[in-house]
Amino acid sequence: MKLLAISALCAVAFAAPREKRQLSIGTISVSGAGGSTGCVVTGNVLYANGIRLRNLTSDEQSELATYQTEVEQYKTQLHDLLQQRRDNLRSQLANGGGRRGHQQQQQQSNDVSSQSGSDDTTLPKAPEKPSFCSAEETTQYYFDGCMVQNNKVYVGGQYARDLSSEEQDELKTFDAEQTVYQNALQAQVQNQVRGLFGGSDFLSSLFGGDDSSVRRQPSSTTSAPASSTTLPPKPTVPQFCTAIF
Structure with missing residues (x-):
């Protein structure tokens, strides 16, 4: 029964509204694989998710x-x-x-760490994205029948029009409200999953983690989560386009 309940909760989480933005900022591909997702620059021309934006300025070229x-x-x-x-x-x-080999390996690792002054298991920090590859220009909002990116409306991948100043304000309000709504929805699902396992960390229990916290929980607390998260009102989706069914 618990497995069925968890499956249902996961389904609710994945069924979050598609109207929410999809943040698509390019990541570094160490293997060298290419693609058009995120920011791409070719010949000093900036593209975002395959859509041409503009030419880079001289300062942006230096930043690149x-x-x-x-x-x-x-x-x-x-x-x-x-x-x-x-x-x-x-x-x-x-x-x-x-x-014995493990102990020797551990000693070697400690020697390397002491010589380098850092833990060799720490991954290097990826470089920060250039300023011209911002979330404002690369975020995509999917609505029924169209997509909005960088305050421009696209239908079927083709540019349709620019948002008016009033529509831009409406989009900002929707984005803020939708973020609050999705965060509350995620917190509610997490609370329900914890309640099924008496407040334990489900993933830790699933993968054989320390379950001592489960044993220490009084039996009276395993019936329901200690608190619940109330969802805020679902944001009103902007009517930037109308899909005719």
Whole structure:
């Protein structure tokens, strides 16, 4: 019964309104795979999710050059870290892979960490995106029959029109209210899942984590969550376009 209830709760979470924005800012692909999602610059022309925006200014071109250098450094740091972990694993296997080998491996890791002044398990920090690749320009809002990006309406992937100043204010209000609504919906689902397991961490229990917190919970608290989250009113979806069925 618990499994069925969890499935139902997950279905509710995934059934959140599609009207909410879809934040699509490009990420770094270490493997070199390409695509049009997020920000793409070619020949100093800026695209967002495959849609041409504008030409970069001279300052933005300099910012892009700095970003490209930082990306290469980031890739190198990731490669060196992965290589170090492979070497550590081979060293551990060469020492028998047993408890003695594990202790030697741990000592080697401690030696490396003390020499470098940092934990070798810490991943390097990815470079920050350039300022011209902002959420305001790359966020996409999907409505019935159209999509809005950067205050422009697209129908079937084709540019249709610009939003008026009043519509832009309406979109900002909708975005803020929808964010509050989805956060409350997520919190409500989490509270219900915790209630099914007496306040324990479901994922930790599922994957064999420490369940001592479950054993310490009094039996009287396992019947329902301690508190519930009340959902705010569902935001009114802007009528930027009308789909005819």
